Amino acid sequence: MRFLWPGKATHPNRRLRSWRAALPLRARYDAAMTTEDNRRHWAAADGLSARAANSPQVRRILRNRARYEVANNSYARGIVLTLANDTIGTGPRLQMLTANAEVNRRIEQEFSGWAKAVNLAEKLRTMRMARAQDGEAFAILTSNPRLPTPVKLDLRLVEADQVTTPDLGTLSVNAVDGIVFDAFGNPVEYHVLPNHPGDAGVGWSLQYDRVPAESMIHWFRVDRPGQVRGIPDIMPALPLFAQLRRFTLAVLAAAETAADFAGILYTDAPPGGEAEAAEPFEPIELEQRALITMPGGWKMSQLQAEQPSTTYAEFKHEILNEIARCLSMPFNIAAGNSSGYNYASGRLDHQTYYKSLRVEQAHLETVVLDRVLAAWLDEAVLIRELWPEELGPMLEWPHQWFWDGQEHVDPAKEASAQATRLASHTTTLAHEYARQGRDWEEALRQRAKELALMRELGLTPDQGLPRPMSKDQNMDEADEEEEITNAAAAA
Numbered sequence: 001m002r003f004l005w006p007g008k009a010t011h012p013n014r015r016l017r018s019w020r021a022a023l024p025l026r027a028r029y030d031a032a033m034t035t036e037d038n039r040r041h042w043a044a045a046d047g048l049s050a051r052a053a054n055s056p057q058v059r060r061i062l063r064n065r066a067r068y069e070v071a072n073n074s075y076a077r078g079i080v081l082t083l084a085n086d087t088i089g090t091g092p093r094l095q096m097l098t099a100n101a102e103v104n105r106r107i108e109q110e111f112s113g114w115a116k117a118v119n120l121a122e123k124l125r126t127m128r129m130a131r132a133q134d135g136e137a138f139a140i141l142t143s144n145p146r147l148p149t150p151v152k153l154d155l156r157l158v159e160a161d162q163v164t165t166p167d168l169g170t171l172s173v174n175a176v177d178g179i180v181f182d183a184f185g186n187p188v189e190y191h192v193l194p195n196h197p198g199d200a201g202v203g204w205s206l207q208y209d210r211v212p213a214e215s216m217i218h219w220f221r222v223d224r225p226g227q228v229r230g231i232p233d234i235m236p237a238l239p240l241f242a243q244l245r246r247f248t249l250a251v252l253a254a255a256e257t258a259a260d261f262a263g264i265l266y267t268d269a270p271p272g273g274e275a276e277a278a279e280p281f282e283p284i285e286l287e288q289r290a291l292i293t294m295p296g297g298w299k300m301s302q303l304q305a306e307q308p309s310t311t312y313a314e315f316k317h318e319i320l321n322e323i324a325r326c327l328s329m330p331f332n333i334a335a336g337n338s339s340g341y342n343y344a345s346g347r348l349d350h351q352t353y354y355k356s357l358r359v360e361q362a363h364l365e366t367v368v369l370d371r372v373l374a375a376w377l378d379e380a381v382l383i384r385e386l387w388p389e390e391l392g393p394m395l396e397w398p399h400q401w402f403w404d405g406q407e408h409v410d411p412a413k414e415a416s417a418q419a420t421r422l423a424s425h426t427t428t429l430a431h432e433y434a435r436q437g438r439d440w441e442e443a444l445r446q447r448a449k450e451l452a453l454m455r456e457l458g459l460t461p462d463q464g465l466p467r468p469m470s471k472d473q474n475m476d477e478a479d480e481e482e483e484i485t486n487a488a489a490a491a
Contacts, residue, residue, distance in 0.1 A: 050224035054231055056164065056177050059135065063160065066133040066232040069241045075320065076234065076241050079327060079334055083233075084128040086353075087360050089404030091121025092369055095439055097398040111376060114149045123155050124368070127219060128360075134160045136220035136230030139368070140192070140211055141375050151379050155217075155372070160230075162193040166206050176228050179218075187213040219367050237323045244319045251312055328356040354406045365401050373399065405436030 031038070046053075069076040094111050096104035115121070127137035137157070144154035163178040174181045178191045190211045220230025234241075317335075324334035330349035332338040377397060421427040433440035454461060 050227040051176060053224075054227060054229055059160075059229060059231060062232050062235055062238070063134050065238055066135075066234055069234070069238060070129075070133045073241050073245055075244065075323070075334070076237075078336065079323070079329065080129050080132045080234070082329070082333060083132055083327065084125045086357055087128050087364070088121060088125045091115065091124065092361075092365075093402040093439070094373065095400050095402060097400065107377075107380075110149075110151070110380065111373070114147075114151050114153070114376065117147050117149045118144075118154050120155070120372075123157060124364070126157060127368070128364075130157075130159070131219060131221070131230065132233040134230070135232045135235070136160050136218065138163055138190075138192075139217040139219075141215045141217065141372070150383050150385070151376055153372075153376050153379055158192055159196060161197055162195075163190055164193065164208075165191045166193070166208065179228055181228075187216075187218070189213055190216045190218075217368055217371055219364070221363075233327065237326045240319055240323050240326075244316065244323075247312075247315065329353060350406070357406075361401075361403055369401055373397070402434065402439060405438065 070080050071077070094108050096107045098104055123139070127139065130137040138160065140156045140158060142154055142156050143152045145152055147154060165175055165178045174183070174188075175191075180188045180191070182188050190213065191208045192211050193208050221233070223231070232238075317331075320335045321331045324331045327334070330353050332349070333353065374397075418427075418432055422429070422432065429440045429444075433443055451461060
C-alpha cells in the first residue's frame with residue numbers, strides 16, 4: 001500500500017519517520033515512568049525555578065525550623081558548632097607574596113593586629129553557623145571609629161531576616177527579595193531593615209537602608225543556576241533530626257514508665273481457687289531490706305523494662321549516618337562516637353571530610369576574606385604613618401591564606417610519610433607546612449633562632465628533646481593502655 005500526498009509521491013523512509021514522529025514520546029528511564037508508586041513518591045516534584053522554589057516564605061519556614069533544631073537538638077547544635085570550628089578554627093592567617101619582604105612583613109603584622117581588634121575569627125565562625133542554619137550570612141563593611149587600630153574598617157553582621165524589601169509597591173523586575181540587580185545579573189544594592197522583624201516590640205517597618213553592593217558581603221552556597229538567596233545547609237536533615245528526637249523521647253518515656261513499676265502481683269490459681277481475695281489492689285510501699293508478706297496464693301514479680309531495645313542503637317546509628325552524609329561529615333564526628341573505628345577507615349573518612357573543609361575555606365577566601373583584605377588595603381594605603389610613601393601604588397597584591405592544620409589519625413605515621421615525601425623530593429616545605437596551617441618561612445626563622453640559642457648555650461640540637469620510642473616500647477605502652485582499659489571496663 002502506498003500513501004501519497006495530493007500530487008506528490010512519498011518515500012517509504014519518509015513515511016516511516018512521519019509515522020514515528022506522530023507517536024507520543026515513551027519514557028526510556030525507569031524514573032520517568034508514570035506508575036502508581038512513582039506518582040506517590042514524586043507527588044511534590046515540580047518545575048519551579050530556583051527563585052520560585054526558594055521564595056521568601058519557604059526560606060522563612062526553613063530558617064525557623066533549622067534554628068529550632070539547633071537550639072533544642074543536641075546533635076544539630078553539635079554538628080553546626082563542629083562545622084564552624086573545623087572550617088574557621090582559630091582564624092585565617094595572611095601571607096603576602098609581593099617582591100618586597102619588608103612590606104610583606106609589615107602588612108601581615110598590621111592585618112593580624114586589626115583582625116584581633118575586630119574579632120575576625122569569631123565573626124567568621126558566626127557566619128559559618130548562620131550559613132548552616134540560615135542558608136546564608138551577611139556582613140556589611142563599615143567604619144568603627146572606636147577601634148584601637150589605625151585602620152577603622154569593621155564588619156557588622158546582619159541576619160538574613162533583615163535583608164528584604166518590605167515595600168512591595170516599589171519593587172522592580174530586577175529586585176529579588178531585598179537585592180537589586182542590574183541588567184547583567186550583578187547585585188547593585190541590598191535593602192536592609194534597621195531592626196530584626198522578630199525583635200520584641202518592633203513591628204514590621206517599611207523603612208530600610210540601601211546598602212551598596214560594594215559594602216555588602218553575601219556568603220551562601222549556590223545549588224542551582226539563577227539562585228540568589230541561600231537555604232540552610234542542614235535543610236535535608238531537618239526531618240531526620242525531628243524523627244530522631246521524637247523516637248528518643250518515646251523510648252525514654254517508655255523506659256520511665258516501666259521503671260515506675262517496682263513489681264506486679266500475680267497468681268497461678270484458677271478462678272475460685274486457693275488464692276485469697278485481693279480486690280481492690282492496694283499499693284504496696286517497698287523499702288530497702290524490707291520483708292513483705294504476700295496474701296495467700298499471690299506472688300510478686302519485678303516488671304522488666306523492654307526499653308531501650310537493642311534496635312534503638314541501630315536505628316540511631318543509621319539516622320545519624322544519613323545526617324552525617326548529608327553534611328559531608330564522618331559519622332564518628334557527627335555522633336561524637338569513635339567506637340568501631342580503625343586507622344584505615346578513620347583515615348579515609350577524615351581525608352574526605354578535610355577535603356570538603358578545604359573547599360569551604362577556598363570559597364570563604366574568595367567571597368569574604370579577599371573582599372575584606374581589599375577594603376583593608378584601600379584604607380591602609382591612605383594612612384601615611386602606616387604605609388611607606390616610597391612604596392607607591394600596587395595594582396595587584398598577591399597573597400595566600402593559612403588555616404589551622406588538621407590533626408592526623410596517627411601522627412607518628414604522618415610524620416614518617418612526610419619525611420619520606422621530602423626525602424624523595426615529591427613535595428616541598430611550603431606545601432608540608434601549609435598542610436599544618438603554618439608559614440614555612442616563619443617556621444624556619446624560628447627554628448634558626450632556636451638553633452642559634454642552643455649553640456650559644458653549648459647545647460646540641462638533640463639535647464633536651466624527647467626521643468622517639470622504639471617498637472618494643474610502643475608495644476609495651478599499647479599493652480599497658482589495653483590493661484588499663486580492660487580494668488576500667490571491669491570496674
